[in-house]
Amino acid sequence: MPVPDFILAMREKLGTDLIWTPGVSAVVLDDEGRVLLGRRADNGRWCLITGILDPGEEPAVGAVREVAEETGVIARVERLASVSAGDPVTFPNGDHAQFLDLTFRCRYVSGEAHVADDESTAVGWFAVDDLPDSVPPHQRWRLETALADTGEAVFARD
Template identity: 85%
Template sequence: MPVPDFILTMRQKLGNDLIWMPGVSAVVLDDDGRVLLGQRADNGRWGLITGILDPGEEPAVGALREVAEETGVVARVEHLASISAGDPVTFPNGDHAQFLDLTFRCRYVSGEARVGDDESLAVGWFAVDDLPESVPPHQRWRLRTALEATGVPVFARD
């Protein structure tokens, strides 16, 4: 997966130090109640459609951009479902990052789910009670909060 240019520029200045990054997750549901997932190319795991926001990008716009780029699906945001901080991660190249995640509940509008870029091996629709085992716990939590969403965001607390 290509690293965005703005992150490469920051890394030139910061090296591998921890960077706090804004990210988005999209819980895209179709009319049958299925959720759109992608199988990541970097680790083979299935998960929600996620991504890093570009500088100045509105979070809901960024979530929809990621969905379209990665899956070919057009969606609309229903509302912000949750806000949470992920655990720090270390990438294979030694870079350290921690993500602030904004999870949006989205509704399918059009398009056929397909691999849209090199970030995914596969994409598909799944019944929420029959997810691939490789979907990580933090993404299951995001999915659950989106399914239970009332329009008032959930703020993760320890």
């Protein structure tokens, strides 16, 4: 997984200390109600399309950018679905991070889904009631909040 240059610059100053990082998840739905997933190159799990926001980047713009960069799909944001803080993680190199996630419900606009960078080994559309077993619980929760038709964002994860 490529580490953004601004994170590498922070790591030069902070070492492996905990970094609080804003990120986005995109729940991209097509006209058949399927969700777009990518199989991560680092751990082999199927997941929603996610990424770290660039400094100063608007979150909805970042979500659409990540979808295009990782899958070749053009999407548009429909609404904010959830805001949640993930658990702290330690990467194999010893770096510590914790992510603030903004999950957006998105609609497919155009493009053929394909692996478009080195972050995924596969990309595909899945029925929301027939997801791969490897989709982690926190990602399933994000999907559920995006599918809820309340029109309101959820601001905490149990």
